[in-house]
Amino acid sequence: MRIEIKKDRCKECGFCVASCPKKCISFAPKINKIGYHPVVIDMEQCIKCGSCYTVCPDGVYHFIPGGDQ
Amino acid sequence: MAEMMKGNVAIGEAAIRAGVRFYAGYPITPSSEIMEYLSWRLGEVDDGVFVQLENEIASINMVVGAASCGVRAMTASSGNGISLMQEAMSVLADENLPVVIITMVRYGNGLATLYSSQTDYLRETRGGGHGDYRCFVLCPYTVQEAVDMVALAYELAEKYKMVSIIMAEGALGQMMEPVDLPAFLDVKRGEWGFDGTYTNAKLGYFDRNSMTEAEELRERYDLIKENEQRWDSTDVADADYVFMGFGLAGRSCLGAVEDLQAEGHKVGFIRPITAWPFPEKAFAEIGSNTKGVIVVETNAMGQMVEDVAMYMKKHGLQMPVYSLPYVYGVPVIQDIKDDFKKIVNNELKEVF
Amino acid sequence: MEKERKVPHFVDNPSNFCPGCGHGIVSRLVAECLEELGQDRNVIYTIGIGCSSNMSAGMKADRLHCCHGRASAVASGMKRVNPQNVIISYQGDGDAYSIGMGESMGTAYRNEKITMITINNTNYGMTGGQMSATTMPGQKTTTTVYGRDCSVTGNPFKFPELVASQFDVAYAARGSVDSVGNINRLKGYIKDALEAQIAGEGYSVVEVLIPCPTNWGMTPLESLDHIRNNIIPYYTLGVKKARGGKSV
Numbered sequence: 001m002r003i004e005i006k007k008d009r010c011k012e013c014g015f016c017v018a019s020c021p022k023k024c025i026s027f028a029p030k031i032n033k034i035g036y037h038p039v040v041i042d043m044e045q046c047i048k049c050g051s052c053y054t055v056c057p058d059g060v061y062h063f064i065p066g067g068d069q
Numbered sequence: 070m071a072e073m074m075k076g077n078v079a080i081g082e083a084a085i086r087a088g089v090r091f092y093a094g095y096p097i098t099p100s101s102e103i104m105e106y107l108s109w110r111l112g113e114v115d116d117g118v119f120v121q122l123e124n125e126i127a128s129i130n131m132v133v134g135a136a137s138c139g140v141r142a143m144t145a146s147s148g149n150g151i152s153l154m155q156e157a158m159s160v161l162a163d164e165n166l167p168v169v170i171i172t173m174v175r176y177g178n179g180l181a182t183l184y185s186s187q188t189d190y191l192r193e194t195r196g197g198g199h200g201d202y203r204c205f206v207l208c209p210y211t212v213q214e215a216v217d218m219v220a221l222a223y224e225l226a227e228k229y230k231m232v233s234i235i236m237a238e239g240a241l242g243q244m245m246e247p248v249d250l251p252a253f254l255d256v257k258r259g260e261w262g263f264d265g266t267y268t269n270a271k272l273g274y275f276d277r278n279s280m281t282e283a284e285e286l287r288e289r290y291d292l293i294k295e296n297e298q299r300w301d302s303t304d305v306a307d308a309d310y311v312f313m314g315f316g317l318a319g320r321s322c323l324g325a326v327e328d329l330q331a332e333g334h335k336v337g338f339i340r341p342i343t344a345w346p347f348p349e350k351a352f353a354e355i356g357s358n359t360k361g362v363i364v365v366e367t368n369a370m371g372q373m374v375e376d377v378a379m380y381m382k383k384h385g386l387q388m389p390v391y392s393l394p395y396v397y398g399v400p401v402i403q404d405i406k407d408d409f410k411k412i413v414n415n416e417l418k419e420v421f
Numbered sequence: 422m423e424k425e426r427k428v429p430h431f432v433d434n435p436s437n438f439c440p441g442c443g444h445g446i447v448s449r450l451v452a453e454c455l456e457e458l459g460q461d462r463n464v465i466y467t468i469g470i471g472c473s474s475n476m477s478a479g480m481k482a483d484r485l486h487c488c489h490g491r492a493s494a495v496a497s498g499m500k501r502v503n504p505q506n507v508i509i510s511y512q513g514d515g516d517a518y519s520i521g522m523g524e525s526m527g528t529a530y531r532n533e534k535i536t537m538i539t540i541n542n543t544n545y546g547m548t549g550g551q552m553s554a555t556t557m558p559g560q561k562t563t564t565t566v567y568g569r570d571c572s573v574t575g576n577p578f579k580f581p582e583l584v585a586s587q588f589d590v591a592y593a594a595r596g597s598v599d600s601v602g603n604i605n606r607l608k609g610y611i612k613d614a615l616e617a618q619i620a621g622e623g624y625s626v627v628e629v630l631i632p633c634p635t636n637w638g639m640t641p642l643e644s645l646d647h648i649r650n651n652i653i654p655y656y657t658l659g660v661k662k663a664r665g666g667k668s669v
Binding site: 001008009011012013014015018019036048050051053054055056057058059061062063064065066 | 423424425426427428432433434435436438439440441442443444445446449598600601604605634640641642645
């Protein structure tokens with residue numbers, strides 16, 4: 001499973017950060033095109049549970065079957 | 070063969086024959102017989118839908134929904150009820166949705182009265198709701214003309230993607246006249262209609278270009294003004310005085326004109342059939358020797374008279390404009406003749 | 422078997438909603454349900470006035486913006502002439518319950534075969550956070566600056582409970598987007614509501630509690646806590662009228 005992050009949609013609400021069971025989502029130091037610090041996932045910790053997709057109001061996450069990253 | 074029919078009932082039947090398959094409404098005197106008739110008659114045709122709603126706001130909005138799916142949809146009401154519909158009528162105009170609305174006009178402000186009248190001329194011809202749009206306004210003077218106007222109203226509405234209003238006085242809906250009913254038209258869905266497949270996309274609220282839309286609207290209205298003015302006229306060219314009146318007031322006016330001509334007066338008559346677009350082209354018939362134009366209406370202040378004066382100025386006509394507003398009811402021919410003589414004797418002054 | 426998780430194609434676009442607004446979650450859930458039911462190209466939305474209006478920006482489905490409060494009436498007109506389409510009236514609490522109380526009640530009263538999704542954020546978001554019919558007792562808004570005084574404003578309005586108990590409707594429920602679990606349950610309610618419509622059972626409504634951080638003066642995460650701690654106890658979650666005629 002690969003996770004695509006549409007970082008320029010992220011508005012830094014933090015719902016995914018709070019919902020992540022592995023606490024492996026954080027905010028990037030650099031801002032995106034709309035001025036927010038977008039999410040980044042620590043893929044070492046991620047279990048691909050999909051909680052971030054479920055709570056995201058802005059369609060940032062796309063879980064794509066196959067592949068590793 | 071002509072059949073005696075009450076105006077409202079005849080309009081209801083004409084709607085069925087014009088392919089109307091959706092009616093949503095709320096009763097109001099003097100229009101209610103239209104919905105009473107359609108309440109059972111729509112059940113006799115395939116895909117006919119009739120709904121009585123909690124008020125005129127819900128009614129017109131349900132009509133918006135049906136029209137957006139390409140169905141010939143209709144509602145009918147009168148003064149106050151049409152007031153409640155104005156916001157959605159503005160939406161229909163904005164979304165380019167063709168709908169026909171019948172108003173059987175009753176006199177008065179506020180709660181209004183039950184008297185037949187032409188009190189809503191300015192509202193209907195100016196769009197009526199917020200913003201800057203117009204509706205076709207068709208004004209029948211006989212039950213037969215009202216019946217024939219229903220299909221025409223839809224043709225115009227669909228051709229130009231806008232609302233058509235058939236504006237008749239309450240009395241026209243209540244009176245009986247011989248009528249030849251038109252043939253049944255084929256029922257077809259407008260190609261603009263929603264069908265759930267996203268083939269007729271509408272732009273979202275925040276995605277639109279209001280400047281471009283305004284320009285498009287102006288061009289469309291100019292085209293309508295050029296091509297769709299309708300009127301009747303008699304003996305205008307060499308008249309000393311030209312009468313103008315629409316609907317039943319126009320019908321009285323025509324009677325007065327015929328009487329006055331028989332008495333030897335040189336009078337002519339223009340009857341607007343479309344109140345919007347205003348039939349200004351009729352003014353080309355007025356000669357330079359005409360001494361005045363006399364506007365007969367049934368409202369308190371005189372409303373169409375303002376359009377008459379405005380368009381006369383546009384056409385370079387300098388003669389005085391007289392206003393004969395008979396407030397409500399159907400003007401009495403004798404009253405019109407008496408007032409004409411006051412005008413001739415300079416006892417009644419022009420208003421423009 | 423790995424499952425793709427992707428925002429459905431017709432709502433997969435950047436939104437104009439504030440950070441932490443719940444609208445985006447709800448519109449995605451509705452779209453997912455439509456996709457799963459094979460109805461994503463057989464749907465017409467009527468969209469209310471308010472923050473809901475933002476939903477249609479870039480949305481690629483048949484939809485009509487409606488006069489403030491009247492979306493349910495427009496939806497009813499569509500459904501009566503296009504019974505084969507799924508018709509969804511997507512409105513906020515101000516649109517559906519305040520200015521549109523008449524049309525919403527009338528539509529439920531007639532048991533029109535449409536689905537209403539109401540987004541309840543307990544205020545008028547778009548106009549700057551004024552009181553709505555669902556504003557909580559004591560809640561500060563820009564028109565209840567000392568907190569909502571229900572002795573003069575009336576009490577917050579519970580639409581699903583009302584139509585479930587008083588009207589002959591097919592389905593009524595209330596969900597929330599405050600947690601993964603509640604979002605998953607909410608999706609079930611939305612799917613039930615749409616299935617009720619598709620089966621021709623009658624009117625279905627799902628009200629959704631969503632955060633409005635901007636007008637509540639809270640961070641997005643504080644807003645979720647506010648829903649859990651203060652709003653859900655008043656606006657209880659769950660099915661209020663189950664399919665098959667059972668009031669819950």
